[in-house]
Amino acid sequence: SLIIFFKGLSFHFSLIKSGKKENNYKINLGKIISNFLSWVLLQSGIQKLRPTKREEELVWSHLFMFYGFLALLITTTAVFIHQDLGIKIYQGNTYLALTLLSDLFGGLFILGCLIAIYRRYVVKPDRLHSQSGDIYFLSILLLLLFQGFILEALRIKATNDPWALFSPVGYLFSLFFWPLSVSAAEKIHYIFWWFHTATVFAFIALIPYTKAFHLIASAVNAALVPPENKRKTIRSMPDLEELLSSEDSLEEEVSLGAESTSDLTWKQLLDLEACTSCGRCQDVCPAYKAHKPLSPKWLMLDLRNQAMLAHLNKESQNTSLLNKLNRSLVTYYLESTSGLDINLKDKKVSVKENGSFRGKNTEVQHNLKKLTFNPTSSIASELINEDTFWVCTSCRACVENCPVGINQLDIITEVRRGLALMQGKVPSEAQQTLRALELRGNPYGPAEDRTSWLEGLDAKILQDGETVDYLYWVGCVCSYDKRKQKIARALVKILNSANINFGILGTREKCTGDPARRLGEENLFQTLAKQNIDLLNKINYKYILTTCPHCYHIFKNEYPSVAKNNFNNKVIHHTQLIAKLIKDNKIKVKKDFFEKVTFHDPCYLGRYNNIFREPRQCLTAQGAELVEMNRSFEQSMCCGAGGGNYWMDIKIGERVNVIRTKEALETGAKTVATACPFCHQMMEDGVKILEKDLAVLDIAEIVAENIAV
Ligand code: SF4
Ligand code: SF4
Structure with a gap:
């Protein structure tokens, strides 16, 4: 035995x-x-x-x-x-x-x-x-x-x-x-x-x-789950500029990301082996809920099966009795847990007729193309529907809910990197965004238009060597998008009311590179990150202040691995600062905002960075009646914009934002408050599609409107 x-x-x-x-x-x-x-x-x-x-x-x-x-x-x-x-x-x-x-x-x-x-x-x-x-x-x-x-x-x-x-x-x-x-x-x-x-x-x-x-x-x-901060940070890559220009890279073939299961690390393979197929990740996945072709559970199982089949093949040379028994039992394991039909002799594998039911999401039913015994079979071309990897919103709900510490998102990101960096395959709409980032450093328009939102407002544009308490990083959406500019304007109004010493970078600010990183374009991300870090290092600031949780996350958790020199990654989200200003009586707000309000937790603010309390404090301080959606705090549902999905529209299944907007409507609230310009857009689109009467406002807008004079 x-x-x-x-x-x-x-x-x-x-x-x-x-x-x-x-x-x-x-x-x-x-x-x-x-x-x-x-x-x-x-x-x-x-x-x-x-x-x-x-x-x-x-x-x-x-x-x-x-x-x-x-x-x-x-x-x-x-x-x-x-x-x-x-x-x-x-x-x-x-x-x-x-x-x-x-x-x-x-x-x-x-x-x-x-x-x-x-x-x-x-x-x-x-x-x-x-x-x-x-x-x-x-x-x-x-x-x-x-x-x-x-x-x-x-x-x-x-x-x-x-x-x-x-x-x-x-x-x-x-x-x-x-x-x-x-x-x-x-x-x-x-x-x-x-x-x-x-x-x-x-x-x-x-x-x-x-x-x-x-x-x-x-x-x-x-037991081997990495520390929490590492789990929340995307896997860092070597400096690609250095790597690709090194002499070694000319002699050896460089492999980036994961194109096949043979590119996975030992920890990723252990993740696959550890999956108990409990389906908790699938249950909370917004893409699965919206009938898109992604179930993190089935993705883990399919990749595990592929890795095990390829390994079985490798061990097939050894024909001892014990090895033969082992191969039969491994085959039984795969067949009895995933409904496969495996013919070891002919090297054929298929899904059994009665083992094919994968859940109510019919798209997931078809996203496994085939399994092979070949360790180098391409994951996203040969084995699994490529869209599976692009519809992920990088919300981390799967990682947070996995009872055995599996990081499904890490594997999805590595496959995206393999597609983007090795095969140049990125959905066409996302390609346009990436191209714009490469050419002008933002997805919207000319750099000189970046400060148009500022018209009539008092905000210092920082020069090299200047000192400031808060460096307000406006972000591309709040700089260019007409509706989101109101969020930036509201924040500036609050900062000025509280006499905060702050400044902005003006036309020198560029995209943080977040979309590039989520879409697997690490090279572009690193280029933008280095440029931004160089610029930030020329200013003496205590905190970077952001209105965008994606910018917040990337400064706090992801730039430090790119920065070669010292980099002050102290960053504060605008809801944190506003809550503090209210608490310290630096701004006075009217207490008569007696509305029923629900707050949508942005994934990159809540689940990624544990900022749950402060946005709610900003609302209740004004007398708002706060009602929670069924899914809130750590279990909040993504709005659908993350993982680069804001920049592409993969038209499969339902819209994630519509599902989330319905959840907001179920609370009976008159306003859904957000703290992220991307979430704001998604919720507003959801309200328009559903033709409902629900105001969508950023917390800065609600507070700015209620400042007592
Ligand atoms: S990160 Fe979110 S969208 Fe992606 S697989 Fe996990 S739960 Fe689904
Ligand atoms: S939650 Fe974890 S263990 Fe359960 S199916 Fe998903 S990956 Fe597997």
Whole structure:
């Protein structure tokens, strides 16, 4: 049993080891231990779903199963140490405590399995797809648990145990055996013990080849989750200008991004292996909700299957019996978890007729083109529909909700980079934006028009060497878009009312490069980032002030990895500054804004940077009645603009912004407040499409309108 177990484990291990090096990942033992305690032992990934009250019973079911498993593992280990190693620990009070613990938790374990079966086969939520491997896993767990309780019942009967009540569930089971004599109970116990032991060994042997493998892969992956700030930052790349002009690049072929699964790093492969197919990521994905061809769950599973098939192929030269068995069991694993039909001999793989249902989103149904045994098959050309990667809004809801710490967005971004940098494939509308960024440093128009929004307002245009408290980075949308210019004007009005020492860069300001980075055009991003950092380094500022959460995020979290010299990345979002000005009485606002208002959390402000409180404080300080949408704070739904989708219109499925606007309308609010010019545009478009009466205003506009004179 252990030989088969370790053979299977070594297959998974060698697959992960075959991944590319992780340049940005540092093994930190302290972090691994704290991750293990938090993600694995305290099940924080599962627990954090609680505040949303989503599927409460499922959280309990998983907790019962996990802690039940843990309690039984502890007791079995104690029995092993006591009986097989001869160290007498399973006696006295320890015996009674462990017996009670394993008995009660064993009972909860059964309850957890039954809830899971009920959810999977009766409730059938869209996010769960059920394959033969699921019922096998739950059945073998139940079989082992019932066997354990029957054994305990027979033991109680055979020994007439005076402490039987310390096994309350086992005792209840023993009542079924009341007609048995003591010697009959002893004999049945002996036979049954062997049967149970054989089942346990079979279970152990098959762990790497069944859903039970997630017990190992998910725990390891969760323990290796990078620090939170790294998880929120896009994977940094080497300086491409240097790399592409180096002599090595002339001699060797440079590979950028991920074109095939052989380009993935060991951590990305571990992410794929760790996926439990729970579908929580799919459930919160705005693209999936809007019937676009993306399910982060299926993307992880398809890429895992591809990576495993390619690895199977690599190992096919070894024809020893153990290897043959391993290959058959790996094939079974893939077939029983993803509904595949694999012919190892002919190297053919297809999706089974009855295994093809991927969920209610019919676009996802068709986004897998094929799987191969070839490690260099192109992910976005040969295997998976290319649109899958472009419809992602980079909202991070999937990453935030994955209970085992998988970073789906990292893999999507790497595939985009592979498409953009290696194949020059970017959707045509996005190409126009990128071209404009390259030519004039912004997606809108001539640089000299950048300050037209300022007309009639008092704002200093900063020169090199000047000192200022707040350097207001206006951003392209608020500089050029007529409607969004009102946001910038409102903010300047607030700053002047509070006598804030601030200035702007005027026509020298350029795009931060955010659209280029999200669209995979890292080269262009790095060029713009370097130019902006050089410019910023010429001004002495305390804080960069932004009205755009994308600019905020990129200065705070992404420019530091590009900056060669010191770079002051202290940045403040306008809602943070306004909340502070109100709190410190630097501006006085009328308290009679008695409207019902709902606030839409922008992904790059909330989920990415944990700024949830301040925008709401700005509203309630004016007397607004704040009502929350069903999905808010960390669980807020994206407006649909992120990930470069603002700059392209992939006409598949519904519009994400319309879905979000409907959620805002459901609150009965008269105004939806935003704190991002992109969200503002998306919500306003949503209101227009739905022809509803809902005002869309930025927080700066609401406050500027309510300043008491
Ligand atoms: S980042 Fe958002 S849009 Fe992209 S896959 Fe994850 S949940 Fe879906
Ligand atoms: S990626 Fe995470 S959330 Fe998504 S299905 Fe896999 S384990 Fe579940």
